[in-house]
Amino acid sequence: MNHPRRLLAGVAVLALAASATVVTVRVRQGDSPPRSSAAAVVPTSTPGQLTAADELARKQAVDAVLARRASAVLKGDLKGFMASVDPKQAALVARQQLLFTNLRKFGLASLSYFTADKFDPGPGLIEKFGPTTFSTRVMMRYRIGGLDPKPAQTDLGYTFVRRGSAWILVDDVQTDSLLSHDGHRQPWDFEEVALVRRGPVVVVVDQKEAALGTKVADVAQAAVASVRRHWKRPWNGAVLVVAMPDTQVMSTIWTSGNGAGWTIAAKAVTLFQGEQLGKPLGPPIGSRIVVNPDLRKRLDKDLLVHEMTHVATATLGTRAPIWMVEGLAEYVRCRAIEDDPHWTVDPYRKTVKTKYLPKLKGLPDQALFDTNADAAYGTSWWTVEYLAHKLGEKKLATLYTALATTGFSEPTLAKYTGLTRTQLAAAVKTFKG
Numbered sequence: 326m327n328h329p330r331r332l333l334a335g336v337a338v339l340a341l342a343a344s345a346t347v348v349t350v351r352v353r354q355g356d357s358p359p360r361s362s363a364a365a366v367v368p369t370s371t372p373g374q375l376t377a378a379d380e381l382a383r384k385q386a387v388d389a390v391l392a393r394r395a396s397a398v399l400k401g402d403l404k405g406f407m408a409s410v411d412p413k414q415a416a417l418v419a420r421q422q423l424l425f426t427n428l429r430k431f432g433l434a435s436l437s438y439f440t441a442d443k444f445d446p447g448p449g450l451i452e453k454f455g456p457t458t459f460s461t462r463v464m465m466r467y468r469i470g471g472l473d474p475k476p477a478q479t480d481l482g483y484t485f486v487r488r489g490s491a492w493i494l495v496d497d498v499q500t501d502s503l504l505s506h507d508g509h510r511q512p513w514d515f516e517e518v519a520l521v522r523r524g525p526v527v528v529v530v531d532q533k534e535a536a537l538g539t540k541v542a543d544v545a546q547a548a549v550a551s552v553r554r555h556w557k558r559p560w561n562g563a564v565l566v567v568a569m570p571d572t573q574v575m576s577t578i579w580t581s582g583n584g585a586g587w588t589i590a591a592k593a594v595t596l597f598q599g600e601q602l603g604k605p606l607g608p609p610i611g612s613r614i615v616v617n618p619d620l621r622k623r624l625d626k627d628l629l630v631h632e633m634t635h636v637a638t639a640t641l642g643t644r645a646p647i648w649m650v651e652g653l654a655e656y657v658r659c660r661a662i663e664d665d666p667h668w669t670v671d672p673y674r675k676t677v678k679t680k681y682l683p684k685l686k687g688l689p690d691q692a693l694f695d696t697n698a699d700a701a702y703g704t705s706w707w708t709v710e711y712l713a714h715k716l717g718e719k720k721l722a723t724l725y726t727a728l729a730t731t732g733f734s735e736p737t738l739a740k741y742t743g744l745t746r747t748q749l750a751a752a753v754k755t756f757k758g
């Protein structure tokens with residue numbers, strides 16, 4: 326491609342004509358910015374310094390490329406998807422082909438990409454790809470068919486250059502460090518995946534571990550059934566369970582608590598409708614369960630029931646107090662275990678009653694979860710055990726819903742339980758179970 330040379334020639338000409346001013350005036354007069362002509366991307370004084378109109382034209386051109394890529398995924402058109410990828414870079418081509426293959430497996434009901442904030446490509450990329458180098462955050466908005474009720478959103482860092490009249494993707498990894506915590510760390514971003522669909526449950530595993538997918542799907546389906554038995558509100562059981570060997574997927578940290586902490590088996594990650602840059606925005610629309618890669622082959626139903634309970638309740642809202650959120654998940658987990666007459670949680674019960682309850686001074690709060698997670702989970706469980714005993718599971722679900730929607734308040738607690746917070750804590754402390 327000889328375009329960089331042409332571009333430099335263009336800069337010289339523009340500088341002579343002092344056309345930066347001319348362009349500004351034209352924009353002020355309300356001319357629509359040029360779209361496809363080379364002038365749209367020619368730097369005015371120094372390379373990379375574009376006028377607002379030039380930047381808009383570039384954004385529109387790249388958005389058009391992204392729209393064609395999204396439509397190619399939905400249509401299964403690999404050639405169309407790869408048309409914008411630099412064919413001279415074997416590794417990039419391989420990554421992009423893999424991305425296409427994986428995205429097709431997810432059965433996306435909708436997909437769109439669009440540019441967000443501009444990134445500084447850094448000197449490395451500009452030296453490598455020339456003065457038209459353009460790095461940008463790309464938002465990916467997608468809905469997995471049969472799973473997501475509404476589109477979810479994540480981000481990517483892409484770098485494009487102009488070649489002839491086209492914008493070409495030349496890099497998809499160099500700006501990853503500027504992304505949100507799960508940006509470019511989705512299940513389709515690493516190795517080739519296999520998906521196992523079992524009713525509303527979708528499990529994603531490494532393609533080389535397809536048999537594991539079947540096993541996890543069985544376990545997940547049993548966990549969904551357990552949650553449905555004890556969570557007395559409608560829930561369709563739709564969840565994506567990610568059980569991949571790569572620790573980078575969804576970028577989750579697998580220890581909790583202070584010091585050495587303890588290992589987490591699985592995590593429910595809530596998705597928000599307007600989530601951007603890793604910050605929750607708008608209502609929660611659903612969840613993913615990410616399984617700890619180290620434990621993916623030893624996963625059993627009980628480990629998943631706790632997280633599944635979070636999934637079942639996620640869309641109600643985020644305002645329930647932590648003792649209620651974790652207490653309910655532990656309550657459903659323990660009930661699910663004891664649904665099998667051969668199993669008991671008696672040792673856990675005994676620990677809570679003899680070790681944690683005597684020290685209970687109030688309902689477990691975030692400080693207790695931070696300093697003594699075992700006591701916090703145990704006493705939260707016991708609080709919800711007490712509420713289930715007092716109210717029954719149906720009214721427990723009603724109380725949970727009220728707290729998740731409007732947050733904790735004494736009037737709300739009194740309305741559903743007839744107790745104040747202090748009275749509830751006192752009743753929990755002496756509850757024999």
Ligand SMILES: [Zn+2]
Nearest residue numbers: 631635651654
């Ligand atoms: Zn939890």
